[in-house]
Amino acid sequence: MFAVDLITFSAILLFGITLFAGIVRWYYDRRERLLHDHRRYQTVFYCIRCGKIYSRPRQREVSACPHCGFENTRMKF
Numbered sequence: 001m002f003a004v005d006l007i008t009f010s011a012i013l014l015f016g017i018t019l020f021a022g023i024v025r026w027y028y029d030r031r032e033r034l035l036h037d038h039r040r041y042q043t044v045f046y047c048i049r050c051g052k053i054y055s056r057p058r059q060r061e062v063s064a065c066p067h068c069g070f071e072n073t074r075m076k077f
């Protein structure tokens with residue numbers, strides 16, 4: 001039979017657990033990014049005509065105001 005001492009067994013077990021935790025973390029990081037990217041990347045605009053603040057998904061430089069239709073450039077922080 002194949003004999004393994006305690007140190008080798010512990011090292012293999014520890015390596016396996018670390019690898020498993022790494023894979024789980026990678027999976028959930030990726031899942032989180034895919035699910036929330038569209039919410040995170042919003043561009044904020046301030047309408048200089050009617051004074052309303054609104055946001056649009058994704059990165060863009062110019063967007064029309066939903067209240068009055070005026071084309072505003074994005075806010076820079």
Ligand SMILES: [Zn+2]
Nearest residue numbers: 047050065068
């Ligand atoms: Zn407006």
